[in-house]
Amino acid sequence: MKPTAKIGSLLGAKGSAIWAVEPKATVYDAIAMMAERGVGALLVMHEGRLAGIVSERDYTRKVILKGRSSKEELVEEIMTANVTTATPEHTVEGAMRLMTERRIRHLPILEGERVVGVVSIGDLVKWTISAQEETIAHLTNYISGGYGVAS
Secondary structure (H helix, E strand, C coil): CCCCCEHHHHHHHHCCCCCEECCCCEHHHHHHHHHHHCCCEEEEEECCEEEEEEEHHHHHHHHHCCCCCCCCCEHHHHCECCCCCECCCCEHHHHHHHHHHHCCCEEEEEECCEEEEEEEHHHHHHHHHHHHHHHHHHHHHHHCCCCCCCC
16 A cells, blocks of 8 residues: 555545436535535536536535525536546556645546546545555564564
8 A cells, every 4th residue: 555556456445436416416416415425526427428526615615605596506507527537547646646736625537438436635645644554564563673583
């Protein structure tokens, strides 16, 4: 488990469940699904293809703050259509850098045009912390003489 590991490895460890909504769904339905699934964003899929992403941030900034109704507003009206994506071959470190530069919290992972998973900034931070803990454990074991000791 290293920051240079591929996103595909992270998806293999965390799972590749994809929560999605149609562009014509109401924002209310999308928010209800986010609450039910315990996620902060949903992919917006149309005919099996990624059309956008909608997040709690979109909801607060584009519906609540503008006095709109979530039961009348459609997802396609507030979603981010120009979605930043990555592939399973991207590294965890590279994905974290991309997300930080673009100021995004969710990154759809595509193989060609097929969505194979989504990673959040939290997923990447957890992976990185685990990698650091693993490195510390190996170094501690090395320093205390645990390596190369014949039995």
